[in-house]
Amino acid sequence: MDSDPEQPKPLPLSDQVRESEIDSVSEPLIDHSEESFSVSAAVLPFLFPAFGGLLYGYDIGATSGATISLESPTLSGTTWYDLSSVQIGLVVSGSLYGALIGSVLAFTIADFLGRRRELILSSLMYLIGALLTGFAPNFVILVIGRFIYGIGIGLAMHAAPMYIAETAPSQIRGTLISLKEFFIVLGMLLGYIIGSLFVDLQSGWRYMYSVSSPISIAMSIGMFFLPPSPRWLLLCAIQGKGQVADTKEFAVSCLCRLRGKSADYGVSRQVEFMLDELAVGGVEEKVGFREVFQGKCLKALVIGAGLVFFQQVTGQPSVLYYAATILQSAGFSAAADATRVSVLLGLLKLIMTGVAVLVVDKLGRRPLLIGGVSGIAFSLFLLSSYYTLLKEIPAVAVVALLVYVGCYQLSFGPIGWLMISEIFPLKLRGRGLSIAVLINFGSNALVTFAFSPLEALVGTGILFAGFGVIAIASLLFIFFIVPETKGLTLEEIEAKIL
DSSP states (O other): OOSOTTSOOOOOOSSOOOOTTOOOTTSOSSOGGGOOOOHHHHHHHHHHHHHHHHHHHHHHHHHHHHHHHHTOTTTSOSSOOOOOHHHHHHHHHHHHHHHHHHHHHHHHHHHHHOHHHHHHHHHHHHHHHHHHHHTOSSHHHHHHHHHHHHHHHHHHHHHHHHHHHHHSOTTTHHHHHHHHHHHHHHHHHHHHHHHHHHTTSTTHHHHHHHTHHHHHHHHHHHHHHSOOOHHHHHHHIIIIISOHHHHHHHHHHHHHHHHTSOOOHHHHHHHHHHHHHHHHTTOSSOOOTGGGGSHHHHHHHHHHHHHHHHHHHTTHHHHHHTHHHHHHHTTOGGGGSHHHHHHHHHHHHHHHHHHHHHHHHHHOHHHHHHHHHHHHHHHHHHHHHHHHTOTTOHHHHHHHHHHHHHHHHHTHHHHHHHHHHHSSOGGGHHHHHHHHHHHHHHHHHHHHHHHHHHHHHHOHHHHHHHHHHHHHHHHHHHHHHOOOOTTOOHHHHHHHTO
16 A cells, blocks of 8 residues: 555445354453463553553653742742742643643544554653653743643543554453553653652753653654554554555554564454454444444443542542551651652552552452452541541551552542553544543543642531542442452453443
8 A cells, every 4th residue: 555554545435344253242252372472572551551641640750840940939940930829720730731732632533643643643742741841931931831742641641542452452451451551650760760869950850751751752652663553554444544454554564563463363353353343343434423422322421431530539649648647747857858658659659550550350340349448448437437536546546547549549540540451442442432531531531620729618627528428429330330340351241232
């Protein structure tokens, strides 16, 4: 083919779709014994998309130190260091606003660009945002840089789990997508460490934000040389954007690269199954906005959006907000420095996420969610009891904090992103996942901005008890609504669960 293989020439769809080859969706769609792969070949298709998560986490970590540096009269290196609370809020939350914009943008461009090119675009947004922020001559340019970086976050957190899910072997899909959450936490830890190193330097905040630039460049170059998602290629062909025979041949070539093996019957058969499932799913025509809220996609949206909503409204931003105060009250002298406290919590988050990565494809999604969210509910009520009844025993608050962070990283942290990447049907995966990501960032913003007024209204103890009640509600949601997807291909999830 002479044209870009990711954008085949539109041709009419006539007898290209075969329907008689599928006897029943109740039978396994793919023999897992045929889905052989090379572990080394699976590394790069995971690593470069995961850089998008690393850069998201790095922004969270670096910003905590950057605001300290930016407000310092002696270390800021600017004449506009005397920032108001609103201006500091724009610096801290600018990337969150940008991520909301990026999520909305992803809804309209995801299926047009494809997963790979969306990730390339996100890496460019990361790079432009980091450079604008790091070299900002005034506050306005700084905020613009934060917004642009945030757009990169929104695009990356939409496309990265989708690309990994669609290209990873089903046997290790859960591990790899959960490992992306590990990269987010690793990015936070890196941001905290870089922040602690540069916080005492003149204009240290510039270095903190600029450090992400080389990672953005590596992500862009890496994604440029990776193959597109075979499933997305076949979807485009079925919808009349290319010649099925040529696209099928190219999809086989891409899948061979992703599996690290030469073309054989197993690879060709996997592509055949993908194409057959698309034919049975009736995806020949482009989907409209209303279809996202109908049929299979509505069920997937309830599951995915519900998980990421509860992920945030169980108080995750608020508990971490109180982390330094809790550790200081327990008498930890090292906790006086907020950046060092953050490093300690970052290490705990990293360890617990690593545990989730190791067991998610063995234990399954539901056991981790049920066990982890049960621990979250317990820790929130324990925190509430500390602030209402047990203020003389600070060890209670420390235990509650550690239990909360550990259980969150075993459950909602990695499993939320994993489920939304694999639960949506292919024809609506791009749009459905963009809505889920939008809900994630939107509910994060809601909890962040509502916490202080609610705390003043009802008190810290009652507020954490309220989060505990929401955690119990989320546990019921998981128990009755969220399915188990361990070991299933994406096609089997669509055929058997939705």
